[in-house]
Amino acid sequence: MDMIAALRADAAAVLADGRAKMVIGYRALGLRRRPVFITDGKMAELLVYDAACTQNLAAYLRKSELKRFRPMAIVARPAVIRSLVVLAAESQLKAEDVVVMAVGENEYHGIRDLAGATALLKEKYPKLAPPQATLALLEKLSSMTPEERAGFWRAEFAKCTRCYACRAACPGCYCTRCIVEKNVPQWVPAAADAHGNYAWNVIRAFHQAGRCTLCGACEAACPQGIPLMALNVRIAQDVAEEFGVQPGDDPAAKPVIGSWSADDKEDFIR
């Protein structure tokens, strides 16, 4: 059975036998890939999966309208599985609320529970996978002087309209009130202008430190084509080097930016 046929058959099956109340996957509408929310097995025929399916479906778990449809089956590529593991580690979802329909680039790995999906990551997708284009850009950036690098990002962030598509697309951004939505005081200037844009994009990247699974949904979502992944990959590299962990390996792991240990390095304090 080919990948898509197997995916569709499994979607119908989990709904029929009650393992899930809803399947969240993608459907094709022309060139668009729109997330689809299936509760009727007959609609499983709509499911597709290809490289154009860039939106991270784990982001939908924060929608209150979907809470009554738990357990939910989610079509998840490795980075999305990692997102689910991070959400479980941060108490945003319970393992029994989610059924993973694991997809790779060209293969379908079948239905797993969260523990089984985590084991799949360890076996077949053990490392975070930064996009090649991002690594190439980081190579270019690392050969710049700090002034040149600042100039590069200034030019990129000048394009930002503060649409917050990056935030909306990200499963890690689930705050009911984002820092930019607070105005007592206004921590980050709301205007889509240089002074606030730098702050917004850097703050969002910092808030993903140790949590970002490099799914790329933010950069794919950005209507202005800002290379946001360069920030996320660079920070992920620092986290791997300084803390020796990567997000999504362990549903019980404490978050890097949300925890402290007496063994933490202190050699930078002089």
Next chain:
Amino acid sequence: MKLVDAKKLSDLAAALAAKGYRVAAPIQDGDVVRLKEWSPGAVIRTDAVPVNSAKDFLFPRSEIIGRYSIEGNDFTPVDVRPDSTRTVLLGVPPCDATALAVLDAVFNWDYKDEFYNARRAAVTVVTLACAAADDFCFCTSVGGRPDSTAGADAILRPADGARKFILEPLGEKGRALVAAAASALADGEAKADPPAEVPVRFDAKQVSAWLADNFESDLWTTLSMACLGCGACAYACPTCHCFDIQDEATRQESVRRRNWDSCGFGLFTAHAGGHNPRANQSARWRNRVMHKFSYIPERFKTLGCTGCGRCGRMCPAGMAIADICSEIMRAHEAVKK
């Protein structure tokens, strides 16, 4: 006829710049086509809808509309002049020019917006008739056409198999522009190429009819489920015009800014007392569609959507308003049967 070689649009831009116009055109900017200020060397694209719309130059994403200097407990207003730099929008798609009718109406409805009007008066709109359309375009479903002259002061028509453009003035501003561009134009004859084929995807009248009776429909929940509540569609849209006003202050000065806002954001209708009349994405999507296909037509006798397709191109969840309207039509048809 006034003609310009298809490969020499930059000369036209340069001629206009030399006569004191600020020139904005669809420019290749990294991987995207962006409507932005032209400068020598910039590559003008004539075959793609830019990621942003003409509204950026009339209603910018952030605009200073007030200034106050502060001394102790006293503050003194400082004069803020609206920007009235003479500007030509060179080669905007017809759907952007058509959208100006909506912005003109909203910004002159119950209050005459001096900032919008100053920019509007200073702008000359030169549309570029579309010879090609993509999967996202749907101007013909909302009363438009790929070679429409609505809202334009002049139009560039591809001609002679895309080898030339005919520059046709459409009024006083257009004639002034043609005169200013004389050094870059040749006199001659050319045959305008056929406009793009844009298949009709839905009947806007039927959509408006369904909207009138289905405010409480469960369909809104289904239609809106994929929406993640960002502002990508509203900010890219040539007719969307909602804004938020905020004062940014230091101890010496306060600046009042008007910033874009989106009805898709969760806090858009949040009240100071805590109530939110549009508390979920379903209600917010319903508002978006009704604003464009119900409220604006009722009030201003024109549709609030011009079929540019940007919402579909930009949406991270692939939600194109054209798809939503098609789905509404199907629901409307199913009920009629």
